[in-house]
Amino acid sequence: MxxxxxxxxxxxxxxxxxxxxxxxxxxxxxxxxxxxxxxxxxxxxxxxxxxxxxxxxxxxxxxxxxxxxxxxxxxxxMLSDVEIVSCASEKENILRENSRKFNLDLGGPRALFCADKSVDLLLKSGASQYIEFKGIDASFLYEADGKLVNVPDSRAAIFKDKSLTLIEKNRLMRFLKLIQQRLAASSDNHNDSNADERAEICNISEEDLESPFVSFLEKMRLPPKIKSIIMYAIAMADCDQETNEVCEDLLKTRDGLDRLALYSSSVGRFPNAPGALIYPIYGGxxxxxxxxxxxxxxxxxxxxxxxxxxxxxxxxxxxxxxxxxxxxxxxxxxxxxxxxxxxxxxxxxxxxxxxxxxxxxxxxxxEVKRMVARGICITRSSIKPDVSNCLLVYPPRSLYPEQLTSIRALQLGPNLAVCPSSTFILYFCTLCNDADEGKKLLQAAMNALLALPISENPDSIPIDQSENPDAKPIVLWSAVYIQKVTxxxxxxxxxxxxxxxxxxxxxxxxxxxxxxxxxxxxxxFFPETQSPEESMDDNGISLES
The missing domain is CATH 3.50.50.60 (FAD/NAD(P)-binding domain)
Incomplete structure (x- = not known):
């Protein structure tokens, strides 16, 4: 200045x-x-x-x-250890010509559950009048063999899922029924702070509610694949719940069930949202x-x-x-x-x-609470054919044995007005203890999904993907960095x-x-009032199909 x-x-x-x-x-x-x-x-x-x-x-x-x-x-x-790689060749000028059409979120990946407090706050405050959303199409779990497993979030989705056996479907159905009962009991007794009474209604003991969530899932005789989906792709646990010695944030059953109830009540809240998540048009x-x-x-x-x-x-x-x-x-x-x-x-x-x-x-x-490793990739194609916007979760140890934290990736497409046509944005995020660990986690997650060039040679991967549509999406630009939570x-x-x-x-x-x-x-916090400009009409969430 x-x-x-x-x-x-x-x-x-x-x-x-x-x-x-x-x-x-x-x-x-x-x-x-x-x-x-x-x-x-x-x-x-x-x-x-x-x-x-x-x-x-x-x-x-x-x-x-x-x-x-x-x-x-x-x-x-607030960012450190920044590494940026531009992977586009001279022939690939889409980034230069459309630079103003990209809306990137340095705090990503972020999304809203349809029933969480951010949506309620938008409605209560009246800020919902100034923003539009679109539903996230699907959620996937990454398996160690490289497969992307669909996260079933409803009875219909469970029955249609061909990757689940009949026994897995039945057990998952019974477990989701328990969640629905807890959600109904919580709704009926929202003014009652007596946790024991609510637990009794749902046939869940106080001892179970205070136990590790992973132990409760084992008690429910859920198979490993279903446990992994529930803990990391629905309850969004951050660290390996199977290893008490290394997990600083072991999820209790009470909190795990509350997260599942949030997920369950988010599915179907808005008619135009196919799953539990929505995202703002034009970006976060x-x-x-x-x-x-x-x-x-x-x-x-x-x-x-x-x-x-x-x-x-x-x-x-x-x-x-x-x-x-x-x-x-x-x-x-x-x-x-x-x-x-x-x-x-x-x-x-x-x-x-x-x-x-x-x-x-x-x-x-x-007070530095923790460190977060974040990454952004701009690609030429989707990680999943015919899916534009989706969430992907890598459970702990799914990439390599020393991976102790889950990694989340959110893909956003041009229909959200965050990038030009024929491009996609992928956000990655994981908790870490230091920059080297965080970057190793992100690099493994990106390599599993995407075709990344060698940083010293951005032209090491051809841009043309038309001859092999099943190949990994090609990265045009990427950035990784570390952020401290203070x-x-x-x-x-x-x-x-x-x-x-x-x-x-x-x-x-x-x-x-x-x-x-x-x-x-x-x-x-945001009192219920109605000012003249609110009296016109609609105070709801605008959601495009």
């Missing part, structure tokens, strides 16, 4: 706010929409101006800059966009192309006061929310006795959660709601 640019920025008015949120990721956008909904409700109920508007009339003179310590922000990438970036629009309708002020560069702290108390933006203007608020890429500079002001060094050190700390909290300054390694957004939304209640402990 040149020195001449700040003078072209128009001043921001007002300068005093209840809350400043830096960033427009999903968590930041949901939080902005939730807070603005609370402010809007307060405005309607009191028929008075917003609290932030009344304080905004206060003269800037009351904010004496000499009392503030200015600490610069440093914005660091449409989700924060929808909540941003909702926040703006409710009175949230968005300031674009105005980076926040510094933190303002009281020199005496070390308490947060506000931020400085790139134009040089100071903005003040009671609370500040930062996206997790922000850290404070190591160059602190020269008078450390004037404020609390300990508080600043807390601000620079991050959390942090500091008095009036908080951090939103980083994208995690889950397929859906539930944990991110849970953390966002928790942060909202820390800020506004007596307010409802």
């Amino acid at each position: 040149s020195e001449a640019e700040p003078s072209s920025y128009p001043p921001i008015d007002p300068v005093n706010f209840d809350l400043i949120i830096v960033g427009t990721g999903l968590s930041e956008s949901v939080l902005a929409a939730a807070v603005s909904a609370v402010e809007f409700t307060s405005y309607l109920n009191s028929n008075s101006a917003y609290p932030s508007t009344t304080t905004a009339t206060t003269s800037n003179d009351q904010h004496d800059d000499s009392n503030h310590a200015v600490i610069d922000f440093v914005q660091q990438s 970036g449409e989700l924060p966009q929808a909540f941003c629009r909702r926040a703006a309708v409710k009175g949230c002020i968005y300031v674009l192309r105005m980076p926040v560069i510094s933190l303002l702290m009281d020199k005496v108390t070390g308490l947060y006061k506000g931020v400085k933006v790139a134009s040089g203007q100071n903005l003040y608020s009671h609370q500040l929310i930062l996206d997790p890429s922000f850290k404070i500079s190591s160059q602190l002001p020269s008078s450390p006795t004037d404020y609390s060094i300990e508080r600043l050190q807390m601000l620079s700390q991050r 959390m942090g909290k500091f008095d009036c300054i908080s951090y939103t959660p980083a994208p995690d390694g889950n397929l859906n957004y539930n944990e991110v939304l849970d953390a966002t709601e928790k942060l909202f209640h820390q800020l506004y402990p007596h307010e409802e």
